[in-house]
Amino acid sequence: MPYHTAHLPPPLFVPRMSSAIAFIGGGNMAASLIGGLIAAGRPATELRVCEIDADRRAWLAQTFGVDTFEAAADAIAGARGVVLAVKPQQMRSALGGLTIAPGTIVVSIAAGIRLDTLQRWLGEGLHYVRCMPNTPALMRSGITGLYAAPTTPKDARQLAEDILGAVGDCVWLEDETQIDAVTALSGSGPAYYFLLTEVLREAAAALGLPADTAKRLARQTFIGAARMAETGTDVALLRAQVTSKGGTTEAAVQHLETAGLRRLFAEALAAAARRSAELGELFARED
Numbered sequence: 513m514p515y516h517t518a519h520l521p522p523p524l525f526v527p528r529m530s531s532a533i534a535f536i537g538g539g540n541m542a543a544s545l546i547g548g549l550i551a552a553g554r555p556a557t558e559l560r561v562c563e564i565d566a567d568r569r570a571w572l573a574q575t576f577g578v579d580t581f582e583a584a585a586d587a588i589a590g591a592r593g594v595v596l597a598v599k600p601q602q603m604r605s606a607l608g609g610l611t612i613a614p615g616t617i618v619v620s621i622a623a624g625i626r627l628d629t630l631q632r633w634l635g636e637g638l639h640y641v642r643c644m645p646n647t648p649a650l651m652r653s654g655i656t657g658l659y660a661a662p663t664t665p666k667d668a669r670q671l672a673e674d675i676l677g678a679v680g681d682c683v684w685l686e687d688e689t690q691i692d693a694v695t696a697l698s699g700s701g702p703a704y705y706f707l708l709t710e711v712l713r714e715a716a717a718a719l720g721l722p723a724d725t726a727k728r729l730a731r732q733t734f735i736g737a738a739r740m741a742e743t744g745t746d747v748a749l750l751r752a753q754v755t756s757k758g759g760t761t762e763a764a765v766q767h768l769e770t771a772g773l774r775r776l777f778a779e780a781l782a783a784a785a786r787r788s789a790e791l792g793e794l795f796a797r798e799d
């Protein structure tokens with residue numbers, strides 16, 4: 513001890529608040545989030561991933577320069593935030609026997625797993641945020657619905673928003689049950705869009721266009737239309753601008769309306785929301 517400090521008491525140990533974020537599950541959604549966080553300026557050294565698949569671990573380490581672990585306990589040690597990013601059906605076993613330090617922020621992106629279930633599995637003393645992102649997160653064009661109980665501290669909400677905000681927009685929800693509707697709309701939504709693209713290109717091919725040409729036209733039409741919607745102009749107005757009185761669009765739209773397109777989508781979204789709630793019930797019954 514240097515001479516001039518010899519008479520002083522030893523310094524108090526003040527633990528430095530870790531800024532590390534650990535992912536449990538390093539699949540598609542985790543990779544999108546990790547890519548987004550790194551692009552947003554978070555050092556790869558602050559990110560760790562627990563992934564059971566060895567090839568995937570190697571890919572994650574090579575692609576992002578993050579530390580990877582086979583055991584969740586090693587990945588989460590000292591982390592400030594833990595992102596739960598395994599499939600819902602894999603969650604229970606991924607979290608089995610895991611003890612997360614009190615005060616840690618737990619951000620779940622799993623479909624259909626309620627906060628009360630997570631709390632029962634992982635215990636109290638943690639700060640939970642439930643999120644529903646979507647796959648355009650890969651292009652940093654995602655949108656995520658987030659919910660946290662009113663008592664959740666601001667810094668926990670902020671960390672969740674930093675993570676999901678790195679890959680797109682964030683929308684806070686007032687009630688956890690709204691996550692079911694978010695899952696039905698934006699969570700599953702990219703699939704509806706891709707399905708519509710498939711349906712349109714098949715229909716155009718049936719009208720006599722070469723398959724490749726139909727594919728190109730269908731894809732670019734949606735991309736172009738999405739860019740127009742991105743300006744913020746109401747899509748109903750954009751639709752009206754395409755729809756000439758007595759013209760071709762009117763003929764098609766009238767057919768879709770009469771055939772019950774709106775009802776079909778209302779039923780489809782209701783089915784997705786119902787499934788999300790059902791999964792919530794199923795997982796709530798798991799020990």
Ligand SMILES: NC(=O)C1=CN([C@@H]2O[C@H](COP(=O)(O)OP(=O)(O)OC[C@H]3O[C@@H](n4cnc5c(N)ncnc54)[C@H](O)[C@@H]3O)[C@@H](O)[C@H]2O)C=CC1
Nearest residue numbers: 537538539540541563564597598599600602606622623645
């Ligand atoms: N794919 C989507 O459109 C969306 C998915 N989600 C949610 O995101 C979560 C992840 O989904 P994806 O990335 O699509 O799945 P994924 O299958 O690509 O990734 C899951 C990863 O977890 C790994 N894994 C499985 N068990 C593990 C364990 N015990 N410990 C460590 N790693 C383990 C798997 O090897 C895999 O790499 C799911 O809960 C899903 O509900 C949320 C929004 C959209």
Ligand SMILES: O=C(O)[C@@H]1CCC=N1
Nearest residue numbers: 623695698699700701
């Ligand atoms: O299909 C699913 O269950 C997940 C949730 C939203 C998108 N994919």
